[in-house]
Amino acid sequence: MDAMTGLRTRISVLGTGRLFAAAGQRLADHEAAYGPRKQGWGRKALLAELEASGLVGRGGAGFPAWRKLSAVTARGALARGPVVVANGSEGEPLSRKDAALLQNAPHLVIDGLLTAGEAVGASALFLYAPRESLSAVRRAAAERKDARRIKFVEAPHAFVAGEASAVINALETGVALPRDTIARLGEHGYRGLPTLLHNVETLAHLALIGRYGADWFREAGTREDPGTRLVTLSGDEVPEDAVIEVAGGATLREILRADGVDPAGLAAVLVGGFHGAWVPRDAFDRPMTAAGLARFGARPGAGIIMTLARGSCALAAAAPIARYLADSSAQQCGPCMFGLPAMASAVERIVAGERTPWLASEAERLAGLVAGRGACRHPDGAAGFVRSTLAVFRQDVLAHLDGWCAAAPGSAS
Ligand SMILES: Cc1cc2nc3c(=O)[nH]c(=O)nc-3n(C[C@H](O)[C@H](O)[C@H](O)COP(=O)(O)O)c2cc1C
Numbered sequence: 232m233d234a235m236t237g238l239r240t241r242i243s244v245l246g247t248g249r250l251f252a253a254a255g256q257r258l259a260d261h262e263a264a265y266g267p268r269k270q271g272w273g274r275k276a277l278l279a280e281l282e283a284s285g286l287v288g289r290g291g292a293g294f295p296a297w298r299k300l301s302a303v304t305a306r307g308a309l310a311r312g313p314v315v316v317a318n319g320s321e322g323e324p325l326s327r328k329d330a331a332l333l334q335n336a337p338h339l340v341i342d343g344l345l346t347a348g349e350a351v352g353a354s355a356l357f358l359y360a361p362r363e364s365l366s367a368v369r370r371a372a373a374e375r376k377d378a379r380r381i382k383f384v385e386a387p388h389a390f391v392a393g394e395a396s397a398v399i400n401a402l403e404t405g406v407a408l409p410r411d412t413i414a415r416l417g418e419h420g421y422r423g424l425p426t427l428l429h430n431v432e433t434l435a436h437l438a439l440i441g442r443y444g445a446d447w448f449r450e451a452g453t454r455e456d457p458g459t460r461l462v463t464l465s466g467d468e469v470p471e472d473a474v475i476e477v478a479g480g481a482t483l484r485e486i487l488r489a490d491g492v493d494p495a496g497l498a499a500v501l502v503g504g505f506h507g508a509w510v511p512r513d514a515f516d517r518p519m520t521a522a523g524l525a526r527f528g529a530r531p532g533a534g535i536i537m538t539l540a541r542g543s544c545a546l547a548a549a550a551p552i553a554r555y556l557a558d559s560s561a562q563q564c565g566p567c568m569f570g571l572p573a574m575a576s577a578v579e580r581i582v583a584g585e586r587t588p589w590l591a592s593e594a595e596r597l598a599g600l601v602a603g604r605g606a607c608r609h610p611d612g613a614a615g616f617v618r619s620t621l622a623v624f625r626q627d628v629l630a631h632l633d634g635w636c637a638a639a640p641g642s643a644s
């Protein structure tokens with residue numbers, strides 16, 4: 232049991248136990264498990280290794296790691312002294328994997344940051360994370376000379392604090408609010424310098440690829456989804472919330488069973504967190520990959536699964552999430568600031584049993600209005616979640632609008 236997150240940090244029976252292989256948090260445990268960090272990485276060599284590995288970001292968008300590395304080293308960017316940032320802020324309430332990683336395998340994240348930094352000739356290295364996790368990594372860094380140049384910055388506990396432009400803003404000004412993201416970080420990031428920003432789990436995988444190579448990375452997972460990923464599992468019928476390392480391409484059913492959850496007791500799972508989408512039980516045999524879940528508009532995101540039990544009201548579960556997302560707006564862009572609360576209200580009114588037939592289409596209309604209209608992608612994520620709720624639980628929506636709830640059959644009004 233992880234004392235700080237209160238979560239078990241388990242190595243899944245599906246996975247290869249890659250990220251939590253060290254017996255403890257000390258450098259000696261880390262090197263006993265993984266050997267010393269391979270040094271001397273140049274830009275081209277790491278780029279080739281990352282491209283061959285197929286590693287994609289584990290922070291949400293799933294962007295290929297080699298492309299990001301290529302951006303900060305292209306068109307003279309290298310000469311401008313790129314900056315590398317490890318993003319461990321984990322503002323998503325359903326995610327615990329970054330905290331689990333930083334608190335149990337801090338040296339792996341440090342290795343990834345140093346390896347990426349070495350390859351791009353970084354002028355600065357940052358590790359950005361909430362206080363609890365930061366103190367664990369700081370302790371680990373104090374054990375090693377090569378980590379002295381890493382600057383540690385505390386991330387506030389807020390949903391949007393881990394969004395890329397909010398991270399850069401926090402590093403520059405101490406204010407973790409998103410800002411206009413027209414400029415690409417790879418060209419113009421921290422203080423105008425080319426910036427490579429990765430989720431801490433992505434960097435931990437990068438550290439292992441740096442040690443053992445792309446072929447080794449691909450020994451786990453599938454061709455389309457190589458390697459392993461961390462998944463945070465929580466919700467109905469979950470005996471204990473857990474962070475599990477699973478092989479790429481594992482199906483939702485396999486992941487649920489790995490944590491002792493009986494899929495037969497579930498109606499659906501929310502995949503990808505509050506910005507994610509619902510996947511109904513008849514699709515549990517699909518792999519937890521972007522392609523496998525495309526039909527539902529879901530993707531692994533930061534590796535999150537929240538379960539919903541059969542017989543429970545999906546809309547009652549969805550409404551507080553829609554409200555939370557509205558409350559998480561950084562209040563900087565009109566459509567986000569006004570559209571998200573209105574969208575959440577429409578969902579809440581449906582749940583409350585208001586028999587106004589157009590409420591569902593109103594929620595849908597608002598989702599269409601806010602998507603793509605913010606400086607960051609928060610409104611897009613919130614709109615996606617509400618659209619998914621309306622689509623996957625259409626029968627429940629119609630039932631509510633008709634004055635009854637399938638989860639409470641006696642509720643007809
Ligand atoms: C509202 C919002 C919140 C986000 N929060 C996080 C976060 O807490 N941690 C994180 O790593 N990425 C977060 N992201 C994604 C980052 O913007 C960025 O894509 C990611 O850190 C890049 O890392 P990767 O390439 O390793 O996935 C968030 C994005 C959005 C739109």
Ligand code: SF4
Nearest residue numbers: 561563564567605607
């Ligand atoms: S879209 Fe919303 S969360 Fe993003 S910057 Fe604008 S107000 Fe803030």
